[in-house]
Amino acid sequence: MPYVLLFFQILFYTLGVPVICGLVVGLCRLWFQYAMGRGFGRGLVMATSIVGTPVHEMGHAIMCLLFGHKIDEIALWRPQNRDGVLGYVTHRYNPKNPYHQLGNIFIGLGPVFSGLGVMILCMVICFPETMSTYAENASELVGEEGGLLALMGEGAAMIPHLLEEWPDGGIPLWGRIIALIVMLSVSLHISLSPLDIKGALGGVPVYLVLTLVATVVVSLMGESAMTATAAGLQFFSAATFALFMLVFLLSLVWVILGLAVLLIRKMLHLK
Secondary structure (H helix, E strand, C coil), X not given: CHHHHHHHHHHHHHHHHHHHHHHHHHHHHHHHHHHHCHHHHHHHHHHHHHHHXXXXXXXXXXXXXXXXXXXXXXXXXXXXXXXXXXXXXXXXXXCCCHHHHHHHHHHHCHXXXXXXXXXXXXXXXXXXXHHHHHHHHHHHHCCCCCHHHHHHHHHHHHHHHCCCCCCCCCCCHHHHHHHHHHHHXXXXXXXXXXXXXXXXXXXXXXXXXXXXXXXXXXXHCCHHHHHHHHHHHHHHHHHHHHHHHHHHHHHHHHHHHHHHHHHHHHHXXXX
């Protein structure tokens, strides 16, 4: 049984956070569109897609290049598509190449990584003090018992400070507002489409084999190695969660906004 547990620990701790992030953000976007109403909700999604969709598609494209897939066509933003697709990346690969197959997982999850990268860049440039404080506090909490809940608290406490007055020489207010708009736009488009999920599933068999091989190798090294591996993976997952916390929180902003609008619509009996 310890071997089975280790197998699932490796599987979850390596890919669990980005997969959960992509799915949760997708649910937040669906709820937001429902709560805002078909017309206004779609209009706001279209407006934020000017920034969010190119970041989404670049995530796919970058992973294609990293895993040797050939990009046939790329549209970073094409809102006129009748099928509602705002952008796309078409690619091909050698299905007999395990590395190419493995790449399907990361290509599918690409928007999660590119979106996170843009958000961290915005934080570092426009909110360096807030980001530095969060990173310092998060590094102390990662791996501690109850650390994940504490991280959520630290992340939530970070949001109100984003637009506070800064001393002379800091990024001006208008710059921070633009950065916040960019991050909010990106957070609404990180969600994984059904095609993204379908494409990612193509790499699952190879990933399962690699996980099984890693489990066997670590198991042969003894119980101490298994314990150390599980602890290390748990620490890695918690650190990854700390980074993705910004994505979760900004998605939650859209949920709260949608809830407020939904309540107003119900009170005014609007469709």
